Amino acid sequence: MGGALLAAFGGFASFNLLLSAAPMYAARGGGGPVAAGAVTGALTAATVAVQPLTPRLLARAGERVSLQAAGLLLGLPCLAALPAAASAPAAVAALAALRGLGFGVFVVAGVALTARLFPPDRRGRAIGVYGAVSGAAGILGTPLGLTLAHHGAYRADFLLAAAAAALVPLAVLALPGRPARPAAATAGVPGPQRRSGPGHAPASARTPARARAPRLRARLGPLAGPLWVEAASTTAYGVLFTFLPLTADAAPAALLAAQAASVGARLGSGRLADRIGPAALLTPAAAVAALGACAGAAPHRAVPVTAGAALFGAGFGAVQNASLLLVMRRAGETAAGLRLAGVSWNLAFDAGTGLGALGGGPLLAAGGPAALFPATGALLAVSLAALLPGRPAPGTPRTPQPP
Numbered sequence: 001m002g003g004a005l006l007a008a009f010g011g012f013a014s015f016n017l018l019l020s021a022a023p024m025y026a027a028r029g030g031g032g033p034v035a036a037g038a039v040t041g042a043l044t045a046a047t048v049a050v051q052p053l054t055p056r057l058l059a060r061a062g063e064r065v066s067l068q069a070a071g072l073l074l075g076l077p078c079l080a081a082l083p084a085a086a087s088a089p090a091a092v093a094a095l096a097a098l099r100g101l102g103f104g105v106f107v108v109a110g111v112a113l114t115a116r117l118f119p120p121d122r123r124g125r126a127i128g129v130y131g132a133v134s135g136a137a138g139i140l141g142t143p144l145g146l147t148l149a150h151h152g153a154y155r156a157d158f159l160l161a162a163a164a165a166a167l168v169p170l171a172v173l174a175l176p177g178r179p180a181r182p183a184a185a186t187a188g189v190p191g192p193q194r195r196s197g198p199g200h201a202p203a204s205a206r207t208p209a210r211a212r213a214p215r216l217r218a219r220l221g222p223l224a225g226p227l228w229v230e231a232a233s234t235t236a237y238g239v240l241f242t243f244l245p246l247t248a249d250a251a252p253a254a255l256l257a258a259q260a261a262s263v264g265a266r267l268g269s270g271r272l273a274d275r276i277g278p279a280a281l282l283t284p285a286a287a288v289a290a291l292g293a294c295a296g297a298a299p300h301r302a303v304p305v306t307a308g309a310a311l312f313g314a315g316f317g318a319v320q321n322a323s324l325l326l327v328m329r330r331a332g333e334t335a336a337g338l339r340l341a342g343v344s345w346n347l348a349f350d351a352g353t354g355l356g357a358l359g360g361g362p363l364l365a366a367g368g369p370a371a372l373f374p375a376t377g378a379l380l381a382v383s384l385a386a387l388l389p390g391r392p393a394p395g396t397p398r399t400p401q402p403p
Contacts, residue, residue, distance in 0.1 A: 002174060003171045003172065003173070003174030003175040004110070004113055004114055004117065004130065004171070004175065005129065005130065005133050006167055006170075006171035006174070007067060007071075007110065007167065007168045007171035007172065007175075008110055008130055008133045008134050008137070009133050009134070009136070009137045009164075009167065010071070010137075010164045010165060010166070010167025010168045010170075010171065011070065011071065011074060011103070011106045011107075011110070011137075011164075011165065011167075011168050012133075012134040012137035012138060012141070013137040013140065013141040013161075013164040013167075014074050014075065014078070014141075014161045014162070014164035014165035014168075015074065015099070015103050015141070016137060016138045016140075016141030016142045016145065017141045017142075017144060017145035017157060017160055017161040017164065018078070018096075018099070018145055018157065018158070018161050019043075019141075019142060019145065020142060020145060020146050020149070021145040021146060021148065021149035021154070021157050022039050022043075022081075022092060022095075022096055023035075023036035023037070023039045023040055024036065024149045025039075025081070025092055025149070025154050025157075026038070026039045026089045026092040026093065027089075028154075029088055029089050029092065030088075030089065031089030035089035035092070035093070038089065038093045039089070039092050039093050039096045040096075041093075042093040042094070042096045042097040042100065043096040043097065043099060043100040043103075044100065044350065044354060045097070045100065046096075046097040046098070046099075046100025046101045046104065047100040047101075047103050047104040047107075047350060048104070048347065048350050048351070049101075049104070050100070050101045050104035050105060051104045051107075051108055051343050051346050051347055051350075052343055052347070054066070054104065054105050054108040054109065054339075054342075054343060055108070055336070055339035055340065055342075055343055057105065058108070058109060058112055058339055059335070059336075059339070063109050063112055063113040063116070063175075064172050064175060066105055066109040067105075067106065067109050067110070067113070067168055067169070067171075067172050068168070068169040068172050069102070069105065070102045070103070070105040070106035070109060070168060071102070071106070071165050071166065071167075071168025071169040071172075072102070072165075072169065073098055073099065073101050073102025073103075073105070074099055074102040074103060074106065074161075074165035074168065075161070075162040075163075075164075075165030075166055075168075076098075076162075077095035077096075077098045077099050078095075078099075078158040078159070078161045078162035078165065079158070079159075079162050080095055081095050081158050082155060082158055082159075102165075104346075106168065107342075107346050108339070108342045108343055108346055110130070111130075111324070111341075111342035111345070111346070112338055112339055112342050113175070114126055114127060114130045115127075115328055115338045115341075115342070116335075116338065120328075120329070120333065121274060122274060123274070123325060123328070124269075124270040124271065124272070124273035124274035124278065124321065124325055125270045125271050125274055126270070127270055127273075127321055127324055127325060128266050128267050128268070128269060128270015128271065128273075128321050129267065129270065131263075131266035131270070131317070131320055131321060132263045132264075132266045132267045135259060135262055135263040135266060135317070136263055138259065139256070139259050139260065139263065141164075144160070145157055145160075145161075148160075220340075220344065222330040222331075223327050223330050223331060223340075223341070223344055224386065225386040225387045226278075226282060226322075226323040226326040226327050226330070226387070227323070227327060227344055227345065227348045228348075228383050228386035229282060229286050229319065229323055229380075229383045229384060229386060229387065230319065230320075230323040230324075230327075230345060230348040230349060230352065231348040231349075231351055231352035231355075231383075232286075232352065232379055232380045232382075232383035233286060233289055233315075233316055233319045233320075233323070233352065233380055233383075234348070234349045234350075234351075234352030234353045234356065235352040235353070235355050235356040235359075235376070235379060235380070236289060236290070236293045236312070236316070236356060236376045236377070236379070236380050237316060237352070237353055237356060238352065238353040238354065238355065238356020238357040238360065239293070239356040239357075239360040239372065239373070239376045240255070240258065240293060240296065240309065240312060240356075240373075240376075241255060241258075242356065242357045242360060243296075243360050243361075243364055243369075243372060244296055244299075244305075244309070246364075247296065247299040247364070247368075247369045248296065248299035248300070248302075248305050248369075249299075249300075249302070250302035250305045250306055251305075253302075253306050254305050254306040254308075254309035254310075255309060257306050257307075257309050257310040257313065258309040258310060258312055258313030258316070259313060260310075260313070261309075261310045261311070261312075261313030261314040261317065262313040262314065262316050262317035262320075263317065264314070264317070265285075265313065265314040265315070265316070265317030265318045265321075266317040266318070266320060266321055268318075269281060269285065269317065269318035269321045269322065270321050273321055273322055273325050278321070278322040278323070278324075278325035278326040278329065279322075279326055279387075281318060281321075281322040282319065282322035282323060282326060282387065283384055283387060285315050285318035285319045285322055286315065286319050286380055286381070286383070286384055287315070287381065287384070288311060288312075288314060288315030288318070289311075289312050289314075289315025289316045289318075289319055289380055290315070290377040290378070290380040290381040291308075291311060291312075291315075291377065292308045292309065292310070292311030292312030292313070292314070292315055292377075293308070293312050293373055293376045293377040293380065294308065294373055294374045294376075294377040295307065295308020295309065295311070295312075295373070296308065296309075296369055296372070296373030296376075297369055297370045297372075297373045297374050298369075299369045323345065324341070324345050327341045327344065327345050328341040331344075356376070360372055360376070363375060
């Protein structure tokens with residue numbers, strides 16, 4: 001697993017080094033806040049756009065080639081941004097979009113690879129370690145990138161991001177070869193195993209799109225509950241990490257506490273999920289995160305805000321593990337099922353984060369922190385209703401759900 005962890009650290013460190021620094025670089029180039037927002041928007045839009053296409057790439061090229069391509073897309077734009085002419089806002093946004101494509105492939109391929117390397121009874125621990133490494137890369141990368149940007153050291157920032165991204169294709173060389181898969185694991189997966197002879201296309205390729213749509217909806221039905229909780233938890237994440245710095249003087253310490261607690265929770269909850277199952281872990285973890293999110297309602301009280309943020313981080317980290325493992329379990333132990341789980345979970349993560357960042361502003365303006373943060377915690381608590389037996393999320397088919 002060493003190669004997978006090195007790739008995870010390199011990819012997430014590269015992403016976080018420029019997450020806040022690249023928008024500052026664009027604003028410095030003459031675009032102001034509008035250009036800064038366009039850079040983040042281009043990065044996010046490209047990430048979300050490429051994720052639904054990634055399973056096809058993984059099926060055709062495999063995790064190794066996909067991760068190598070993702071590393072190149074994360075790193076090469078950093079070098080292209082070094083010339084002075086590339087500091088124009090439009091150029092920075094275009095380069096951010098290329099990095100977004102790489103990051104979208106990277107996160108889906110990383111989850112698929114980790115799931116493939118470990119059997120279900122050990123997967124919780126593996127996902128926990130993977131998440132902790134990615135969280136540690138964020139704790140290190142974001143503050144370092146911001147510090148360099150504040151001192152005008154953008155060249156060093158971009159070079160470090162490129163060097164971190166280079167770890168991804170290098171780490172792929174240390175990955176174990178793909179083991180032989182049983183026939184059941186190739187169901188629905190394009191490739192030589194599904195061909196009946198020369199020139200025969202895979203069965204999935206011969207299926208019309210109109211016939212595949214109901215089948216996809218049926219496969220997503222059992223995943224809806226944990227995906228709704230995941231999206232609600234990342235909505236809270238988007239609210240806290242976007243608006244707590246605007247409302248609380250203790251925000252830097254509070255958000256650092258949240259990140260550190262999240263890393264610790266991902267490590268510990270992975271082992272716990274292997275013992276008691278992800279379904280038993282998800283509800284209490286979400287309840288803890290919901291309670292912690294409410295602490296932002298008292299922004300002038302440093303100790304409660306910091307303690308609440310740490311509580312949120314612990315619950316949030318456990319939710320990430322439990323929801324992903326539960327989605328994987330319900331998607332099935334086939335290659336196609338694990339890819340569907342990785343894509344849908346990452347889309348829920350990104351959609352929730354964006355919703356929190358966009359939707360929290362009007363609520364903050366209308367009611368202040370006393371309205372925003374309790375409402376955020378309440379949304380996360382209400383999302384737990386999607387896990388109740390016989391109560392699928394709105395718009396999803398009523399499919400029997402395995403435990």
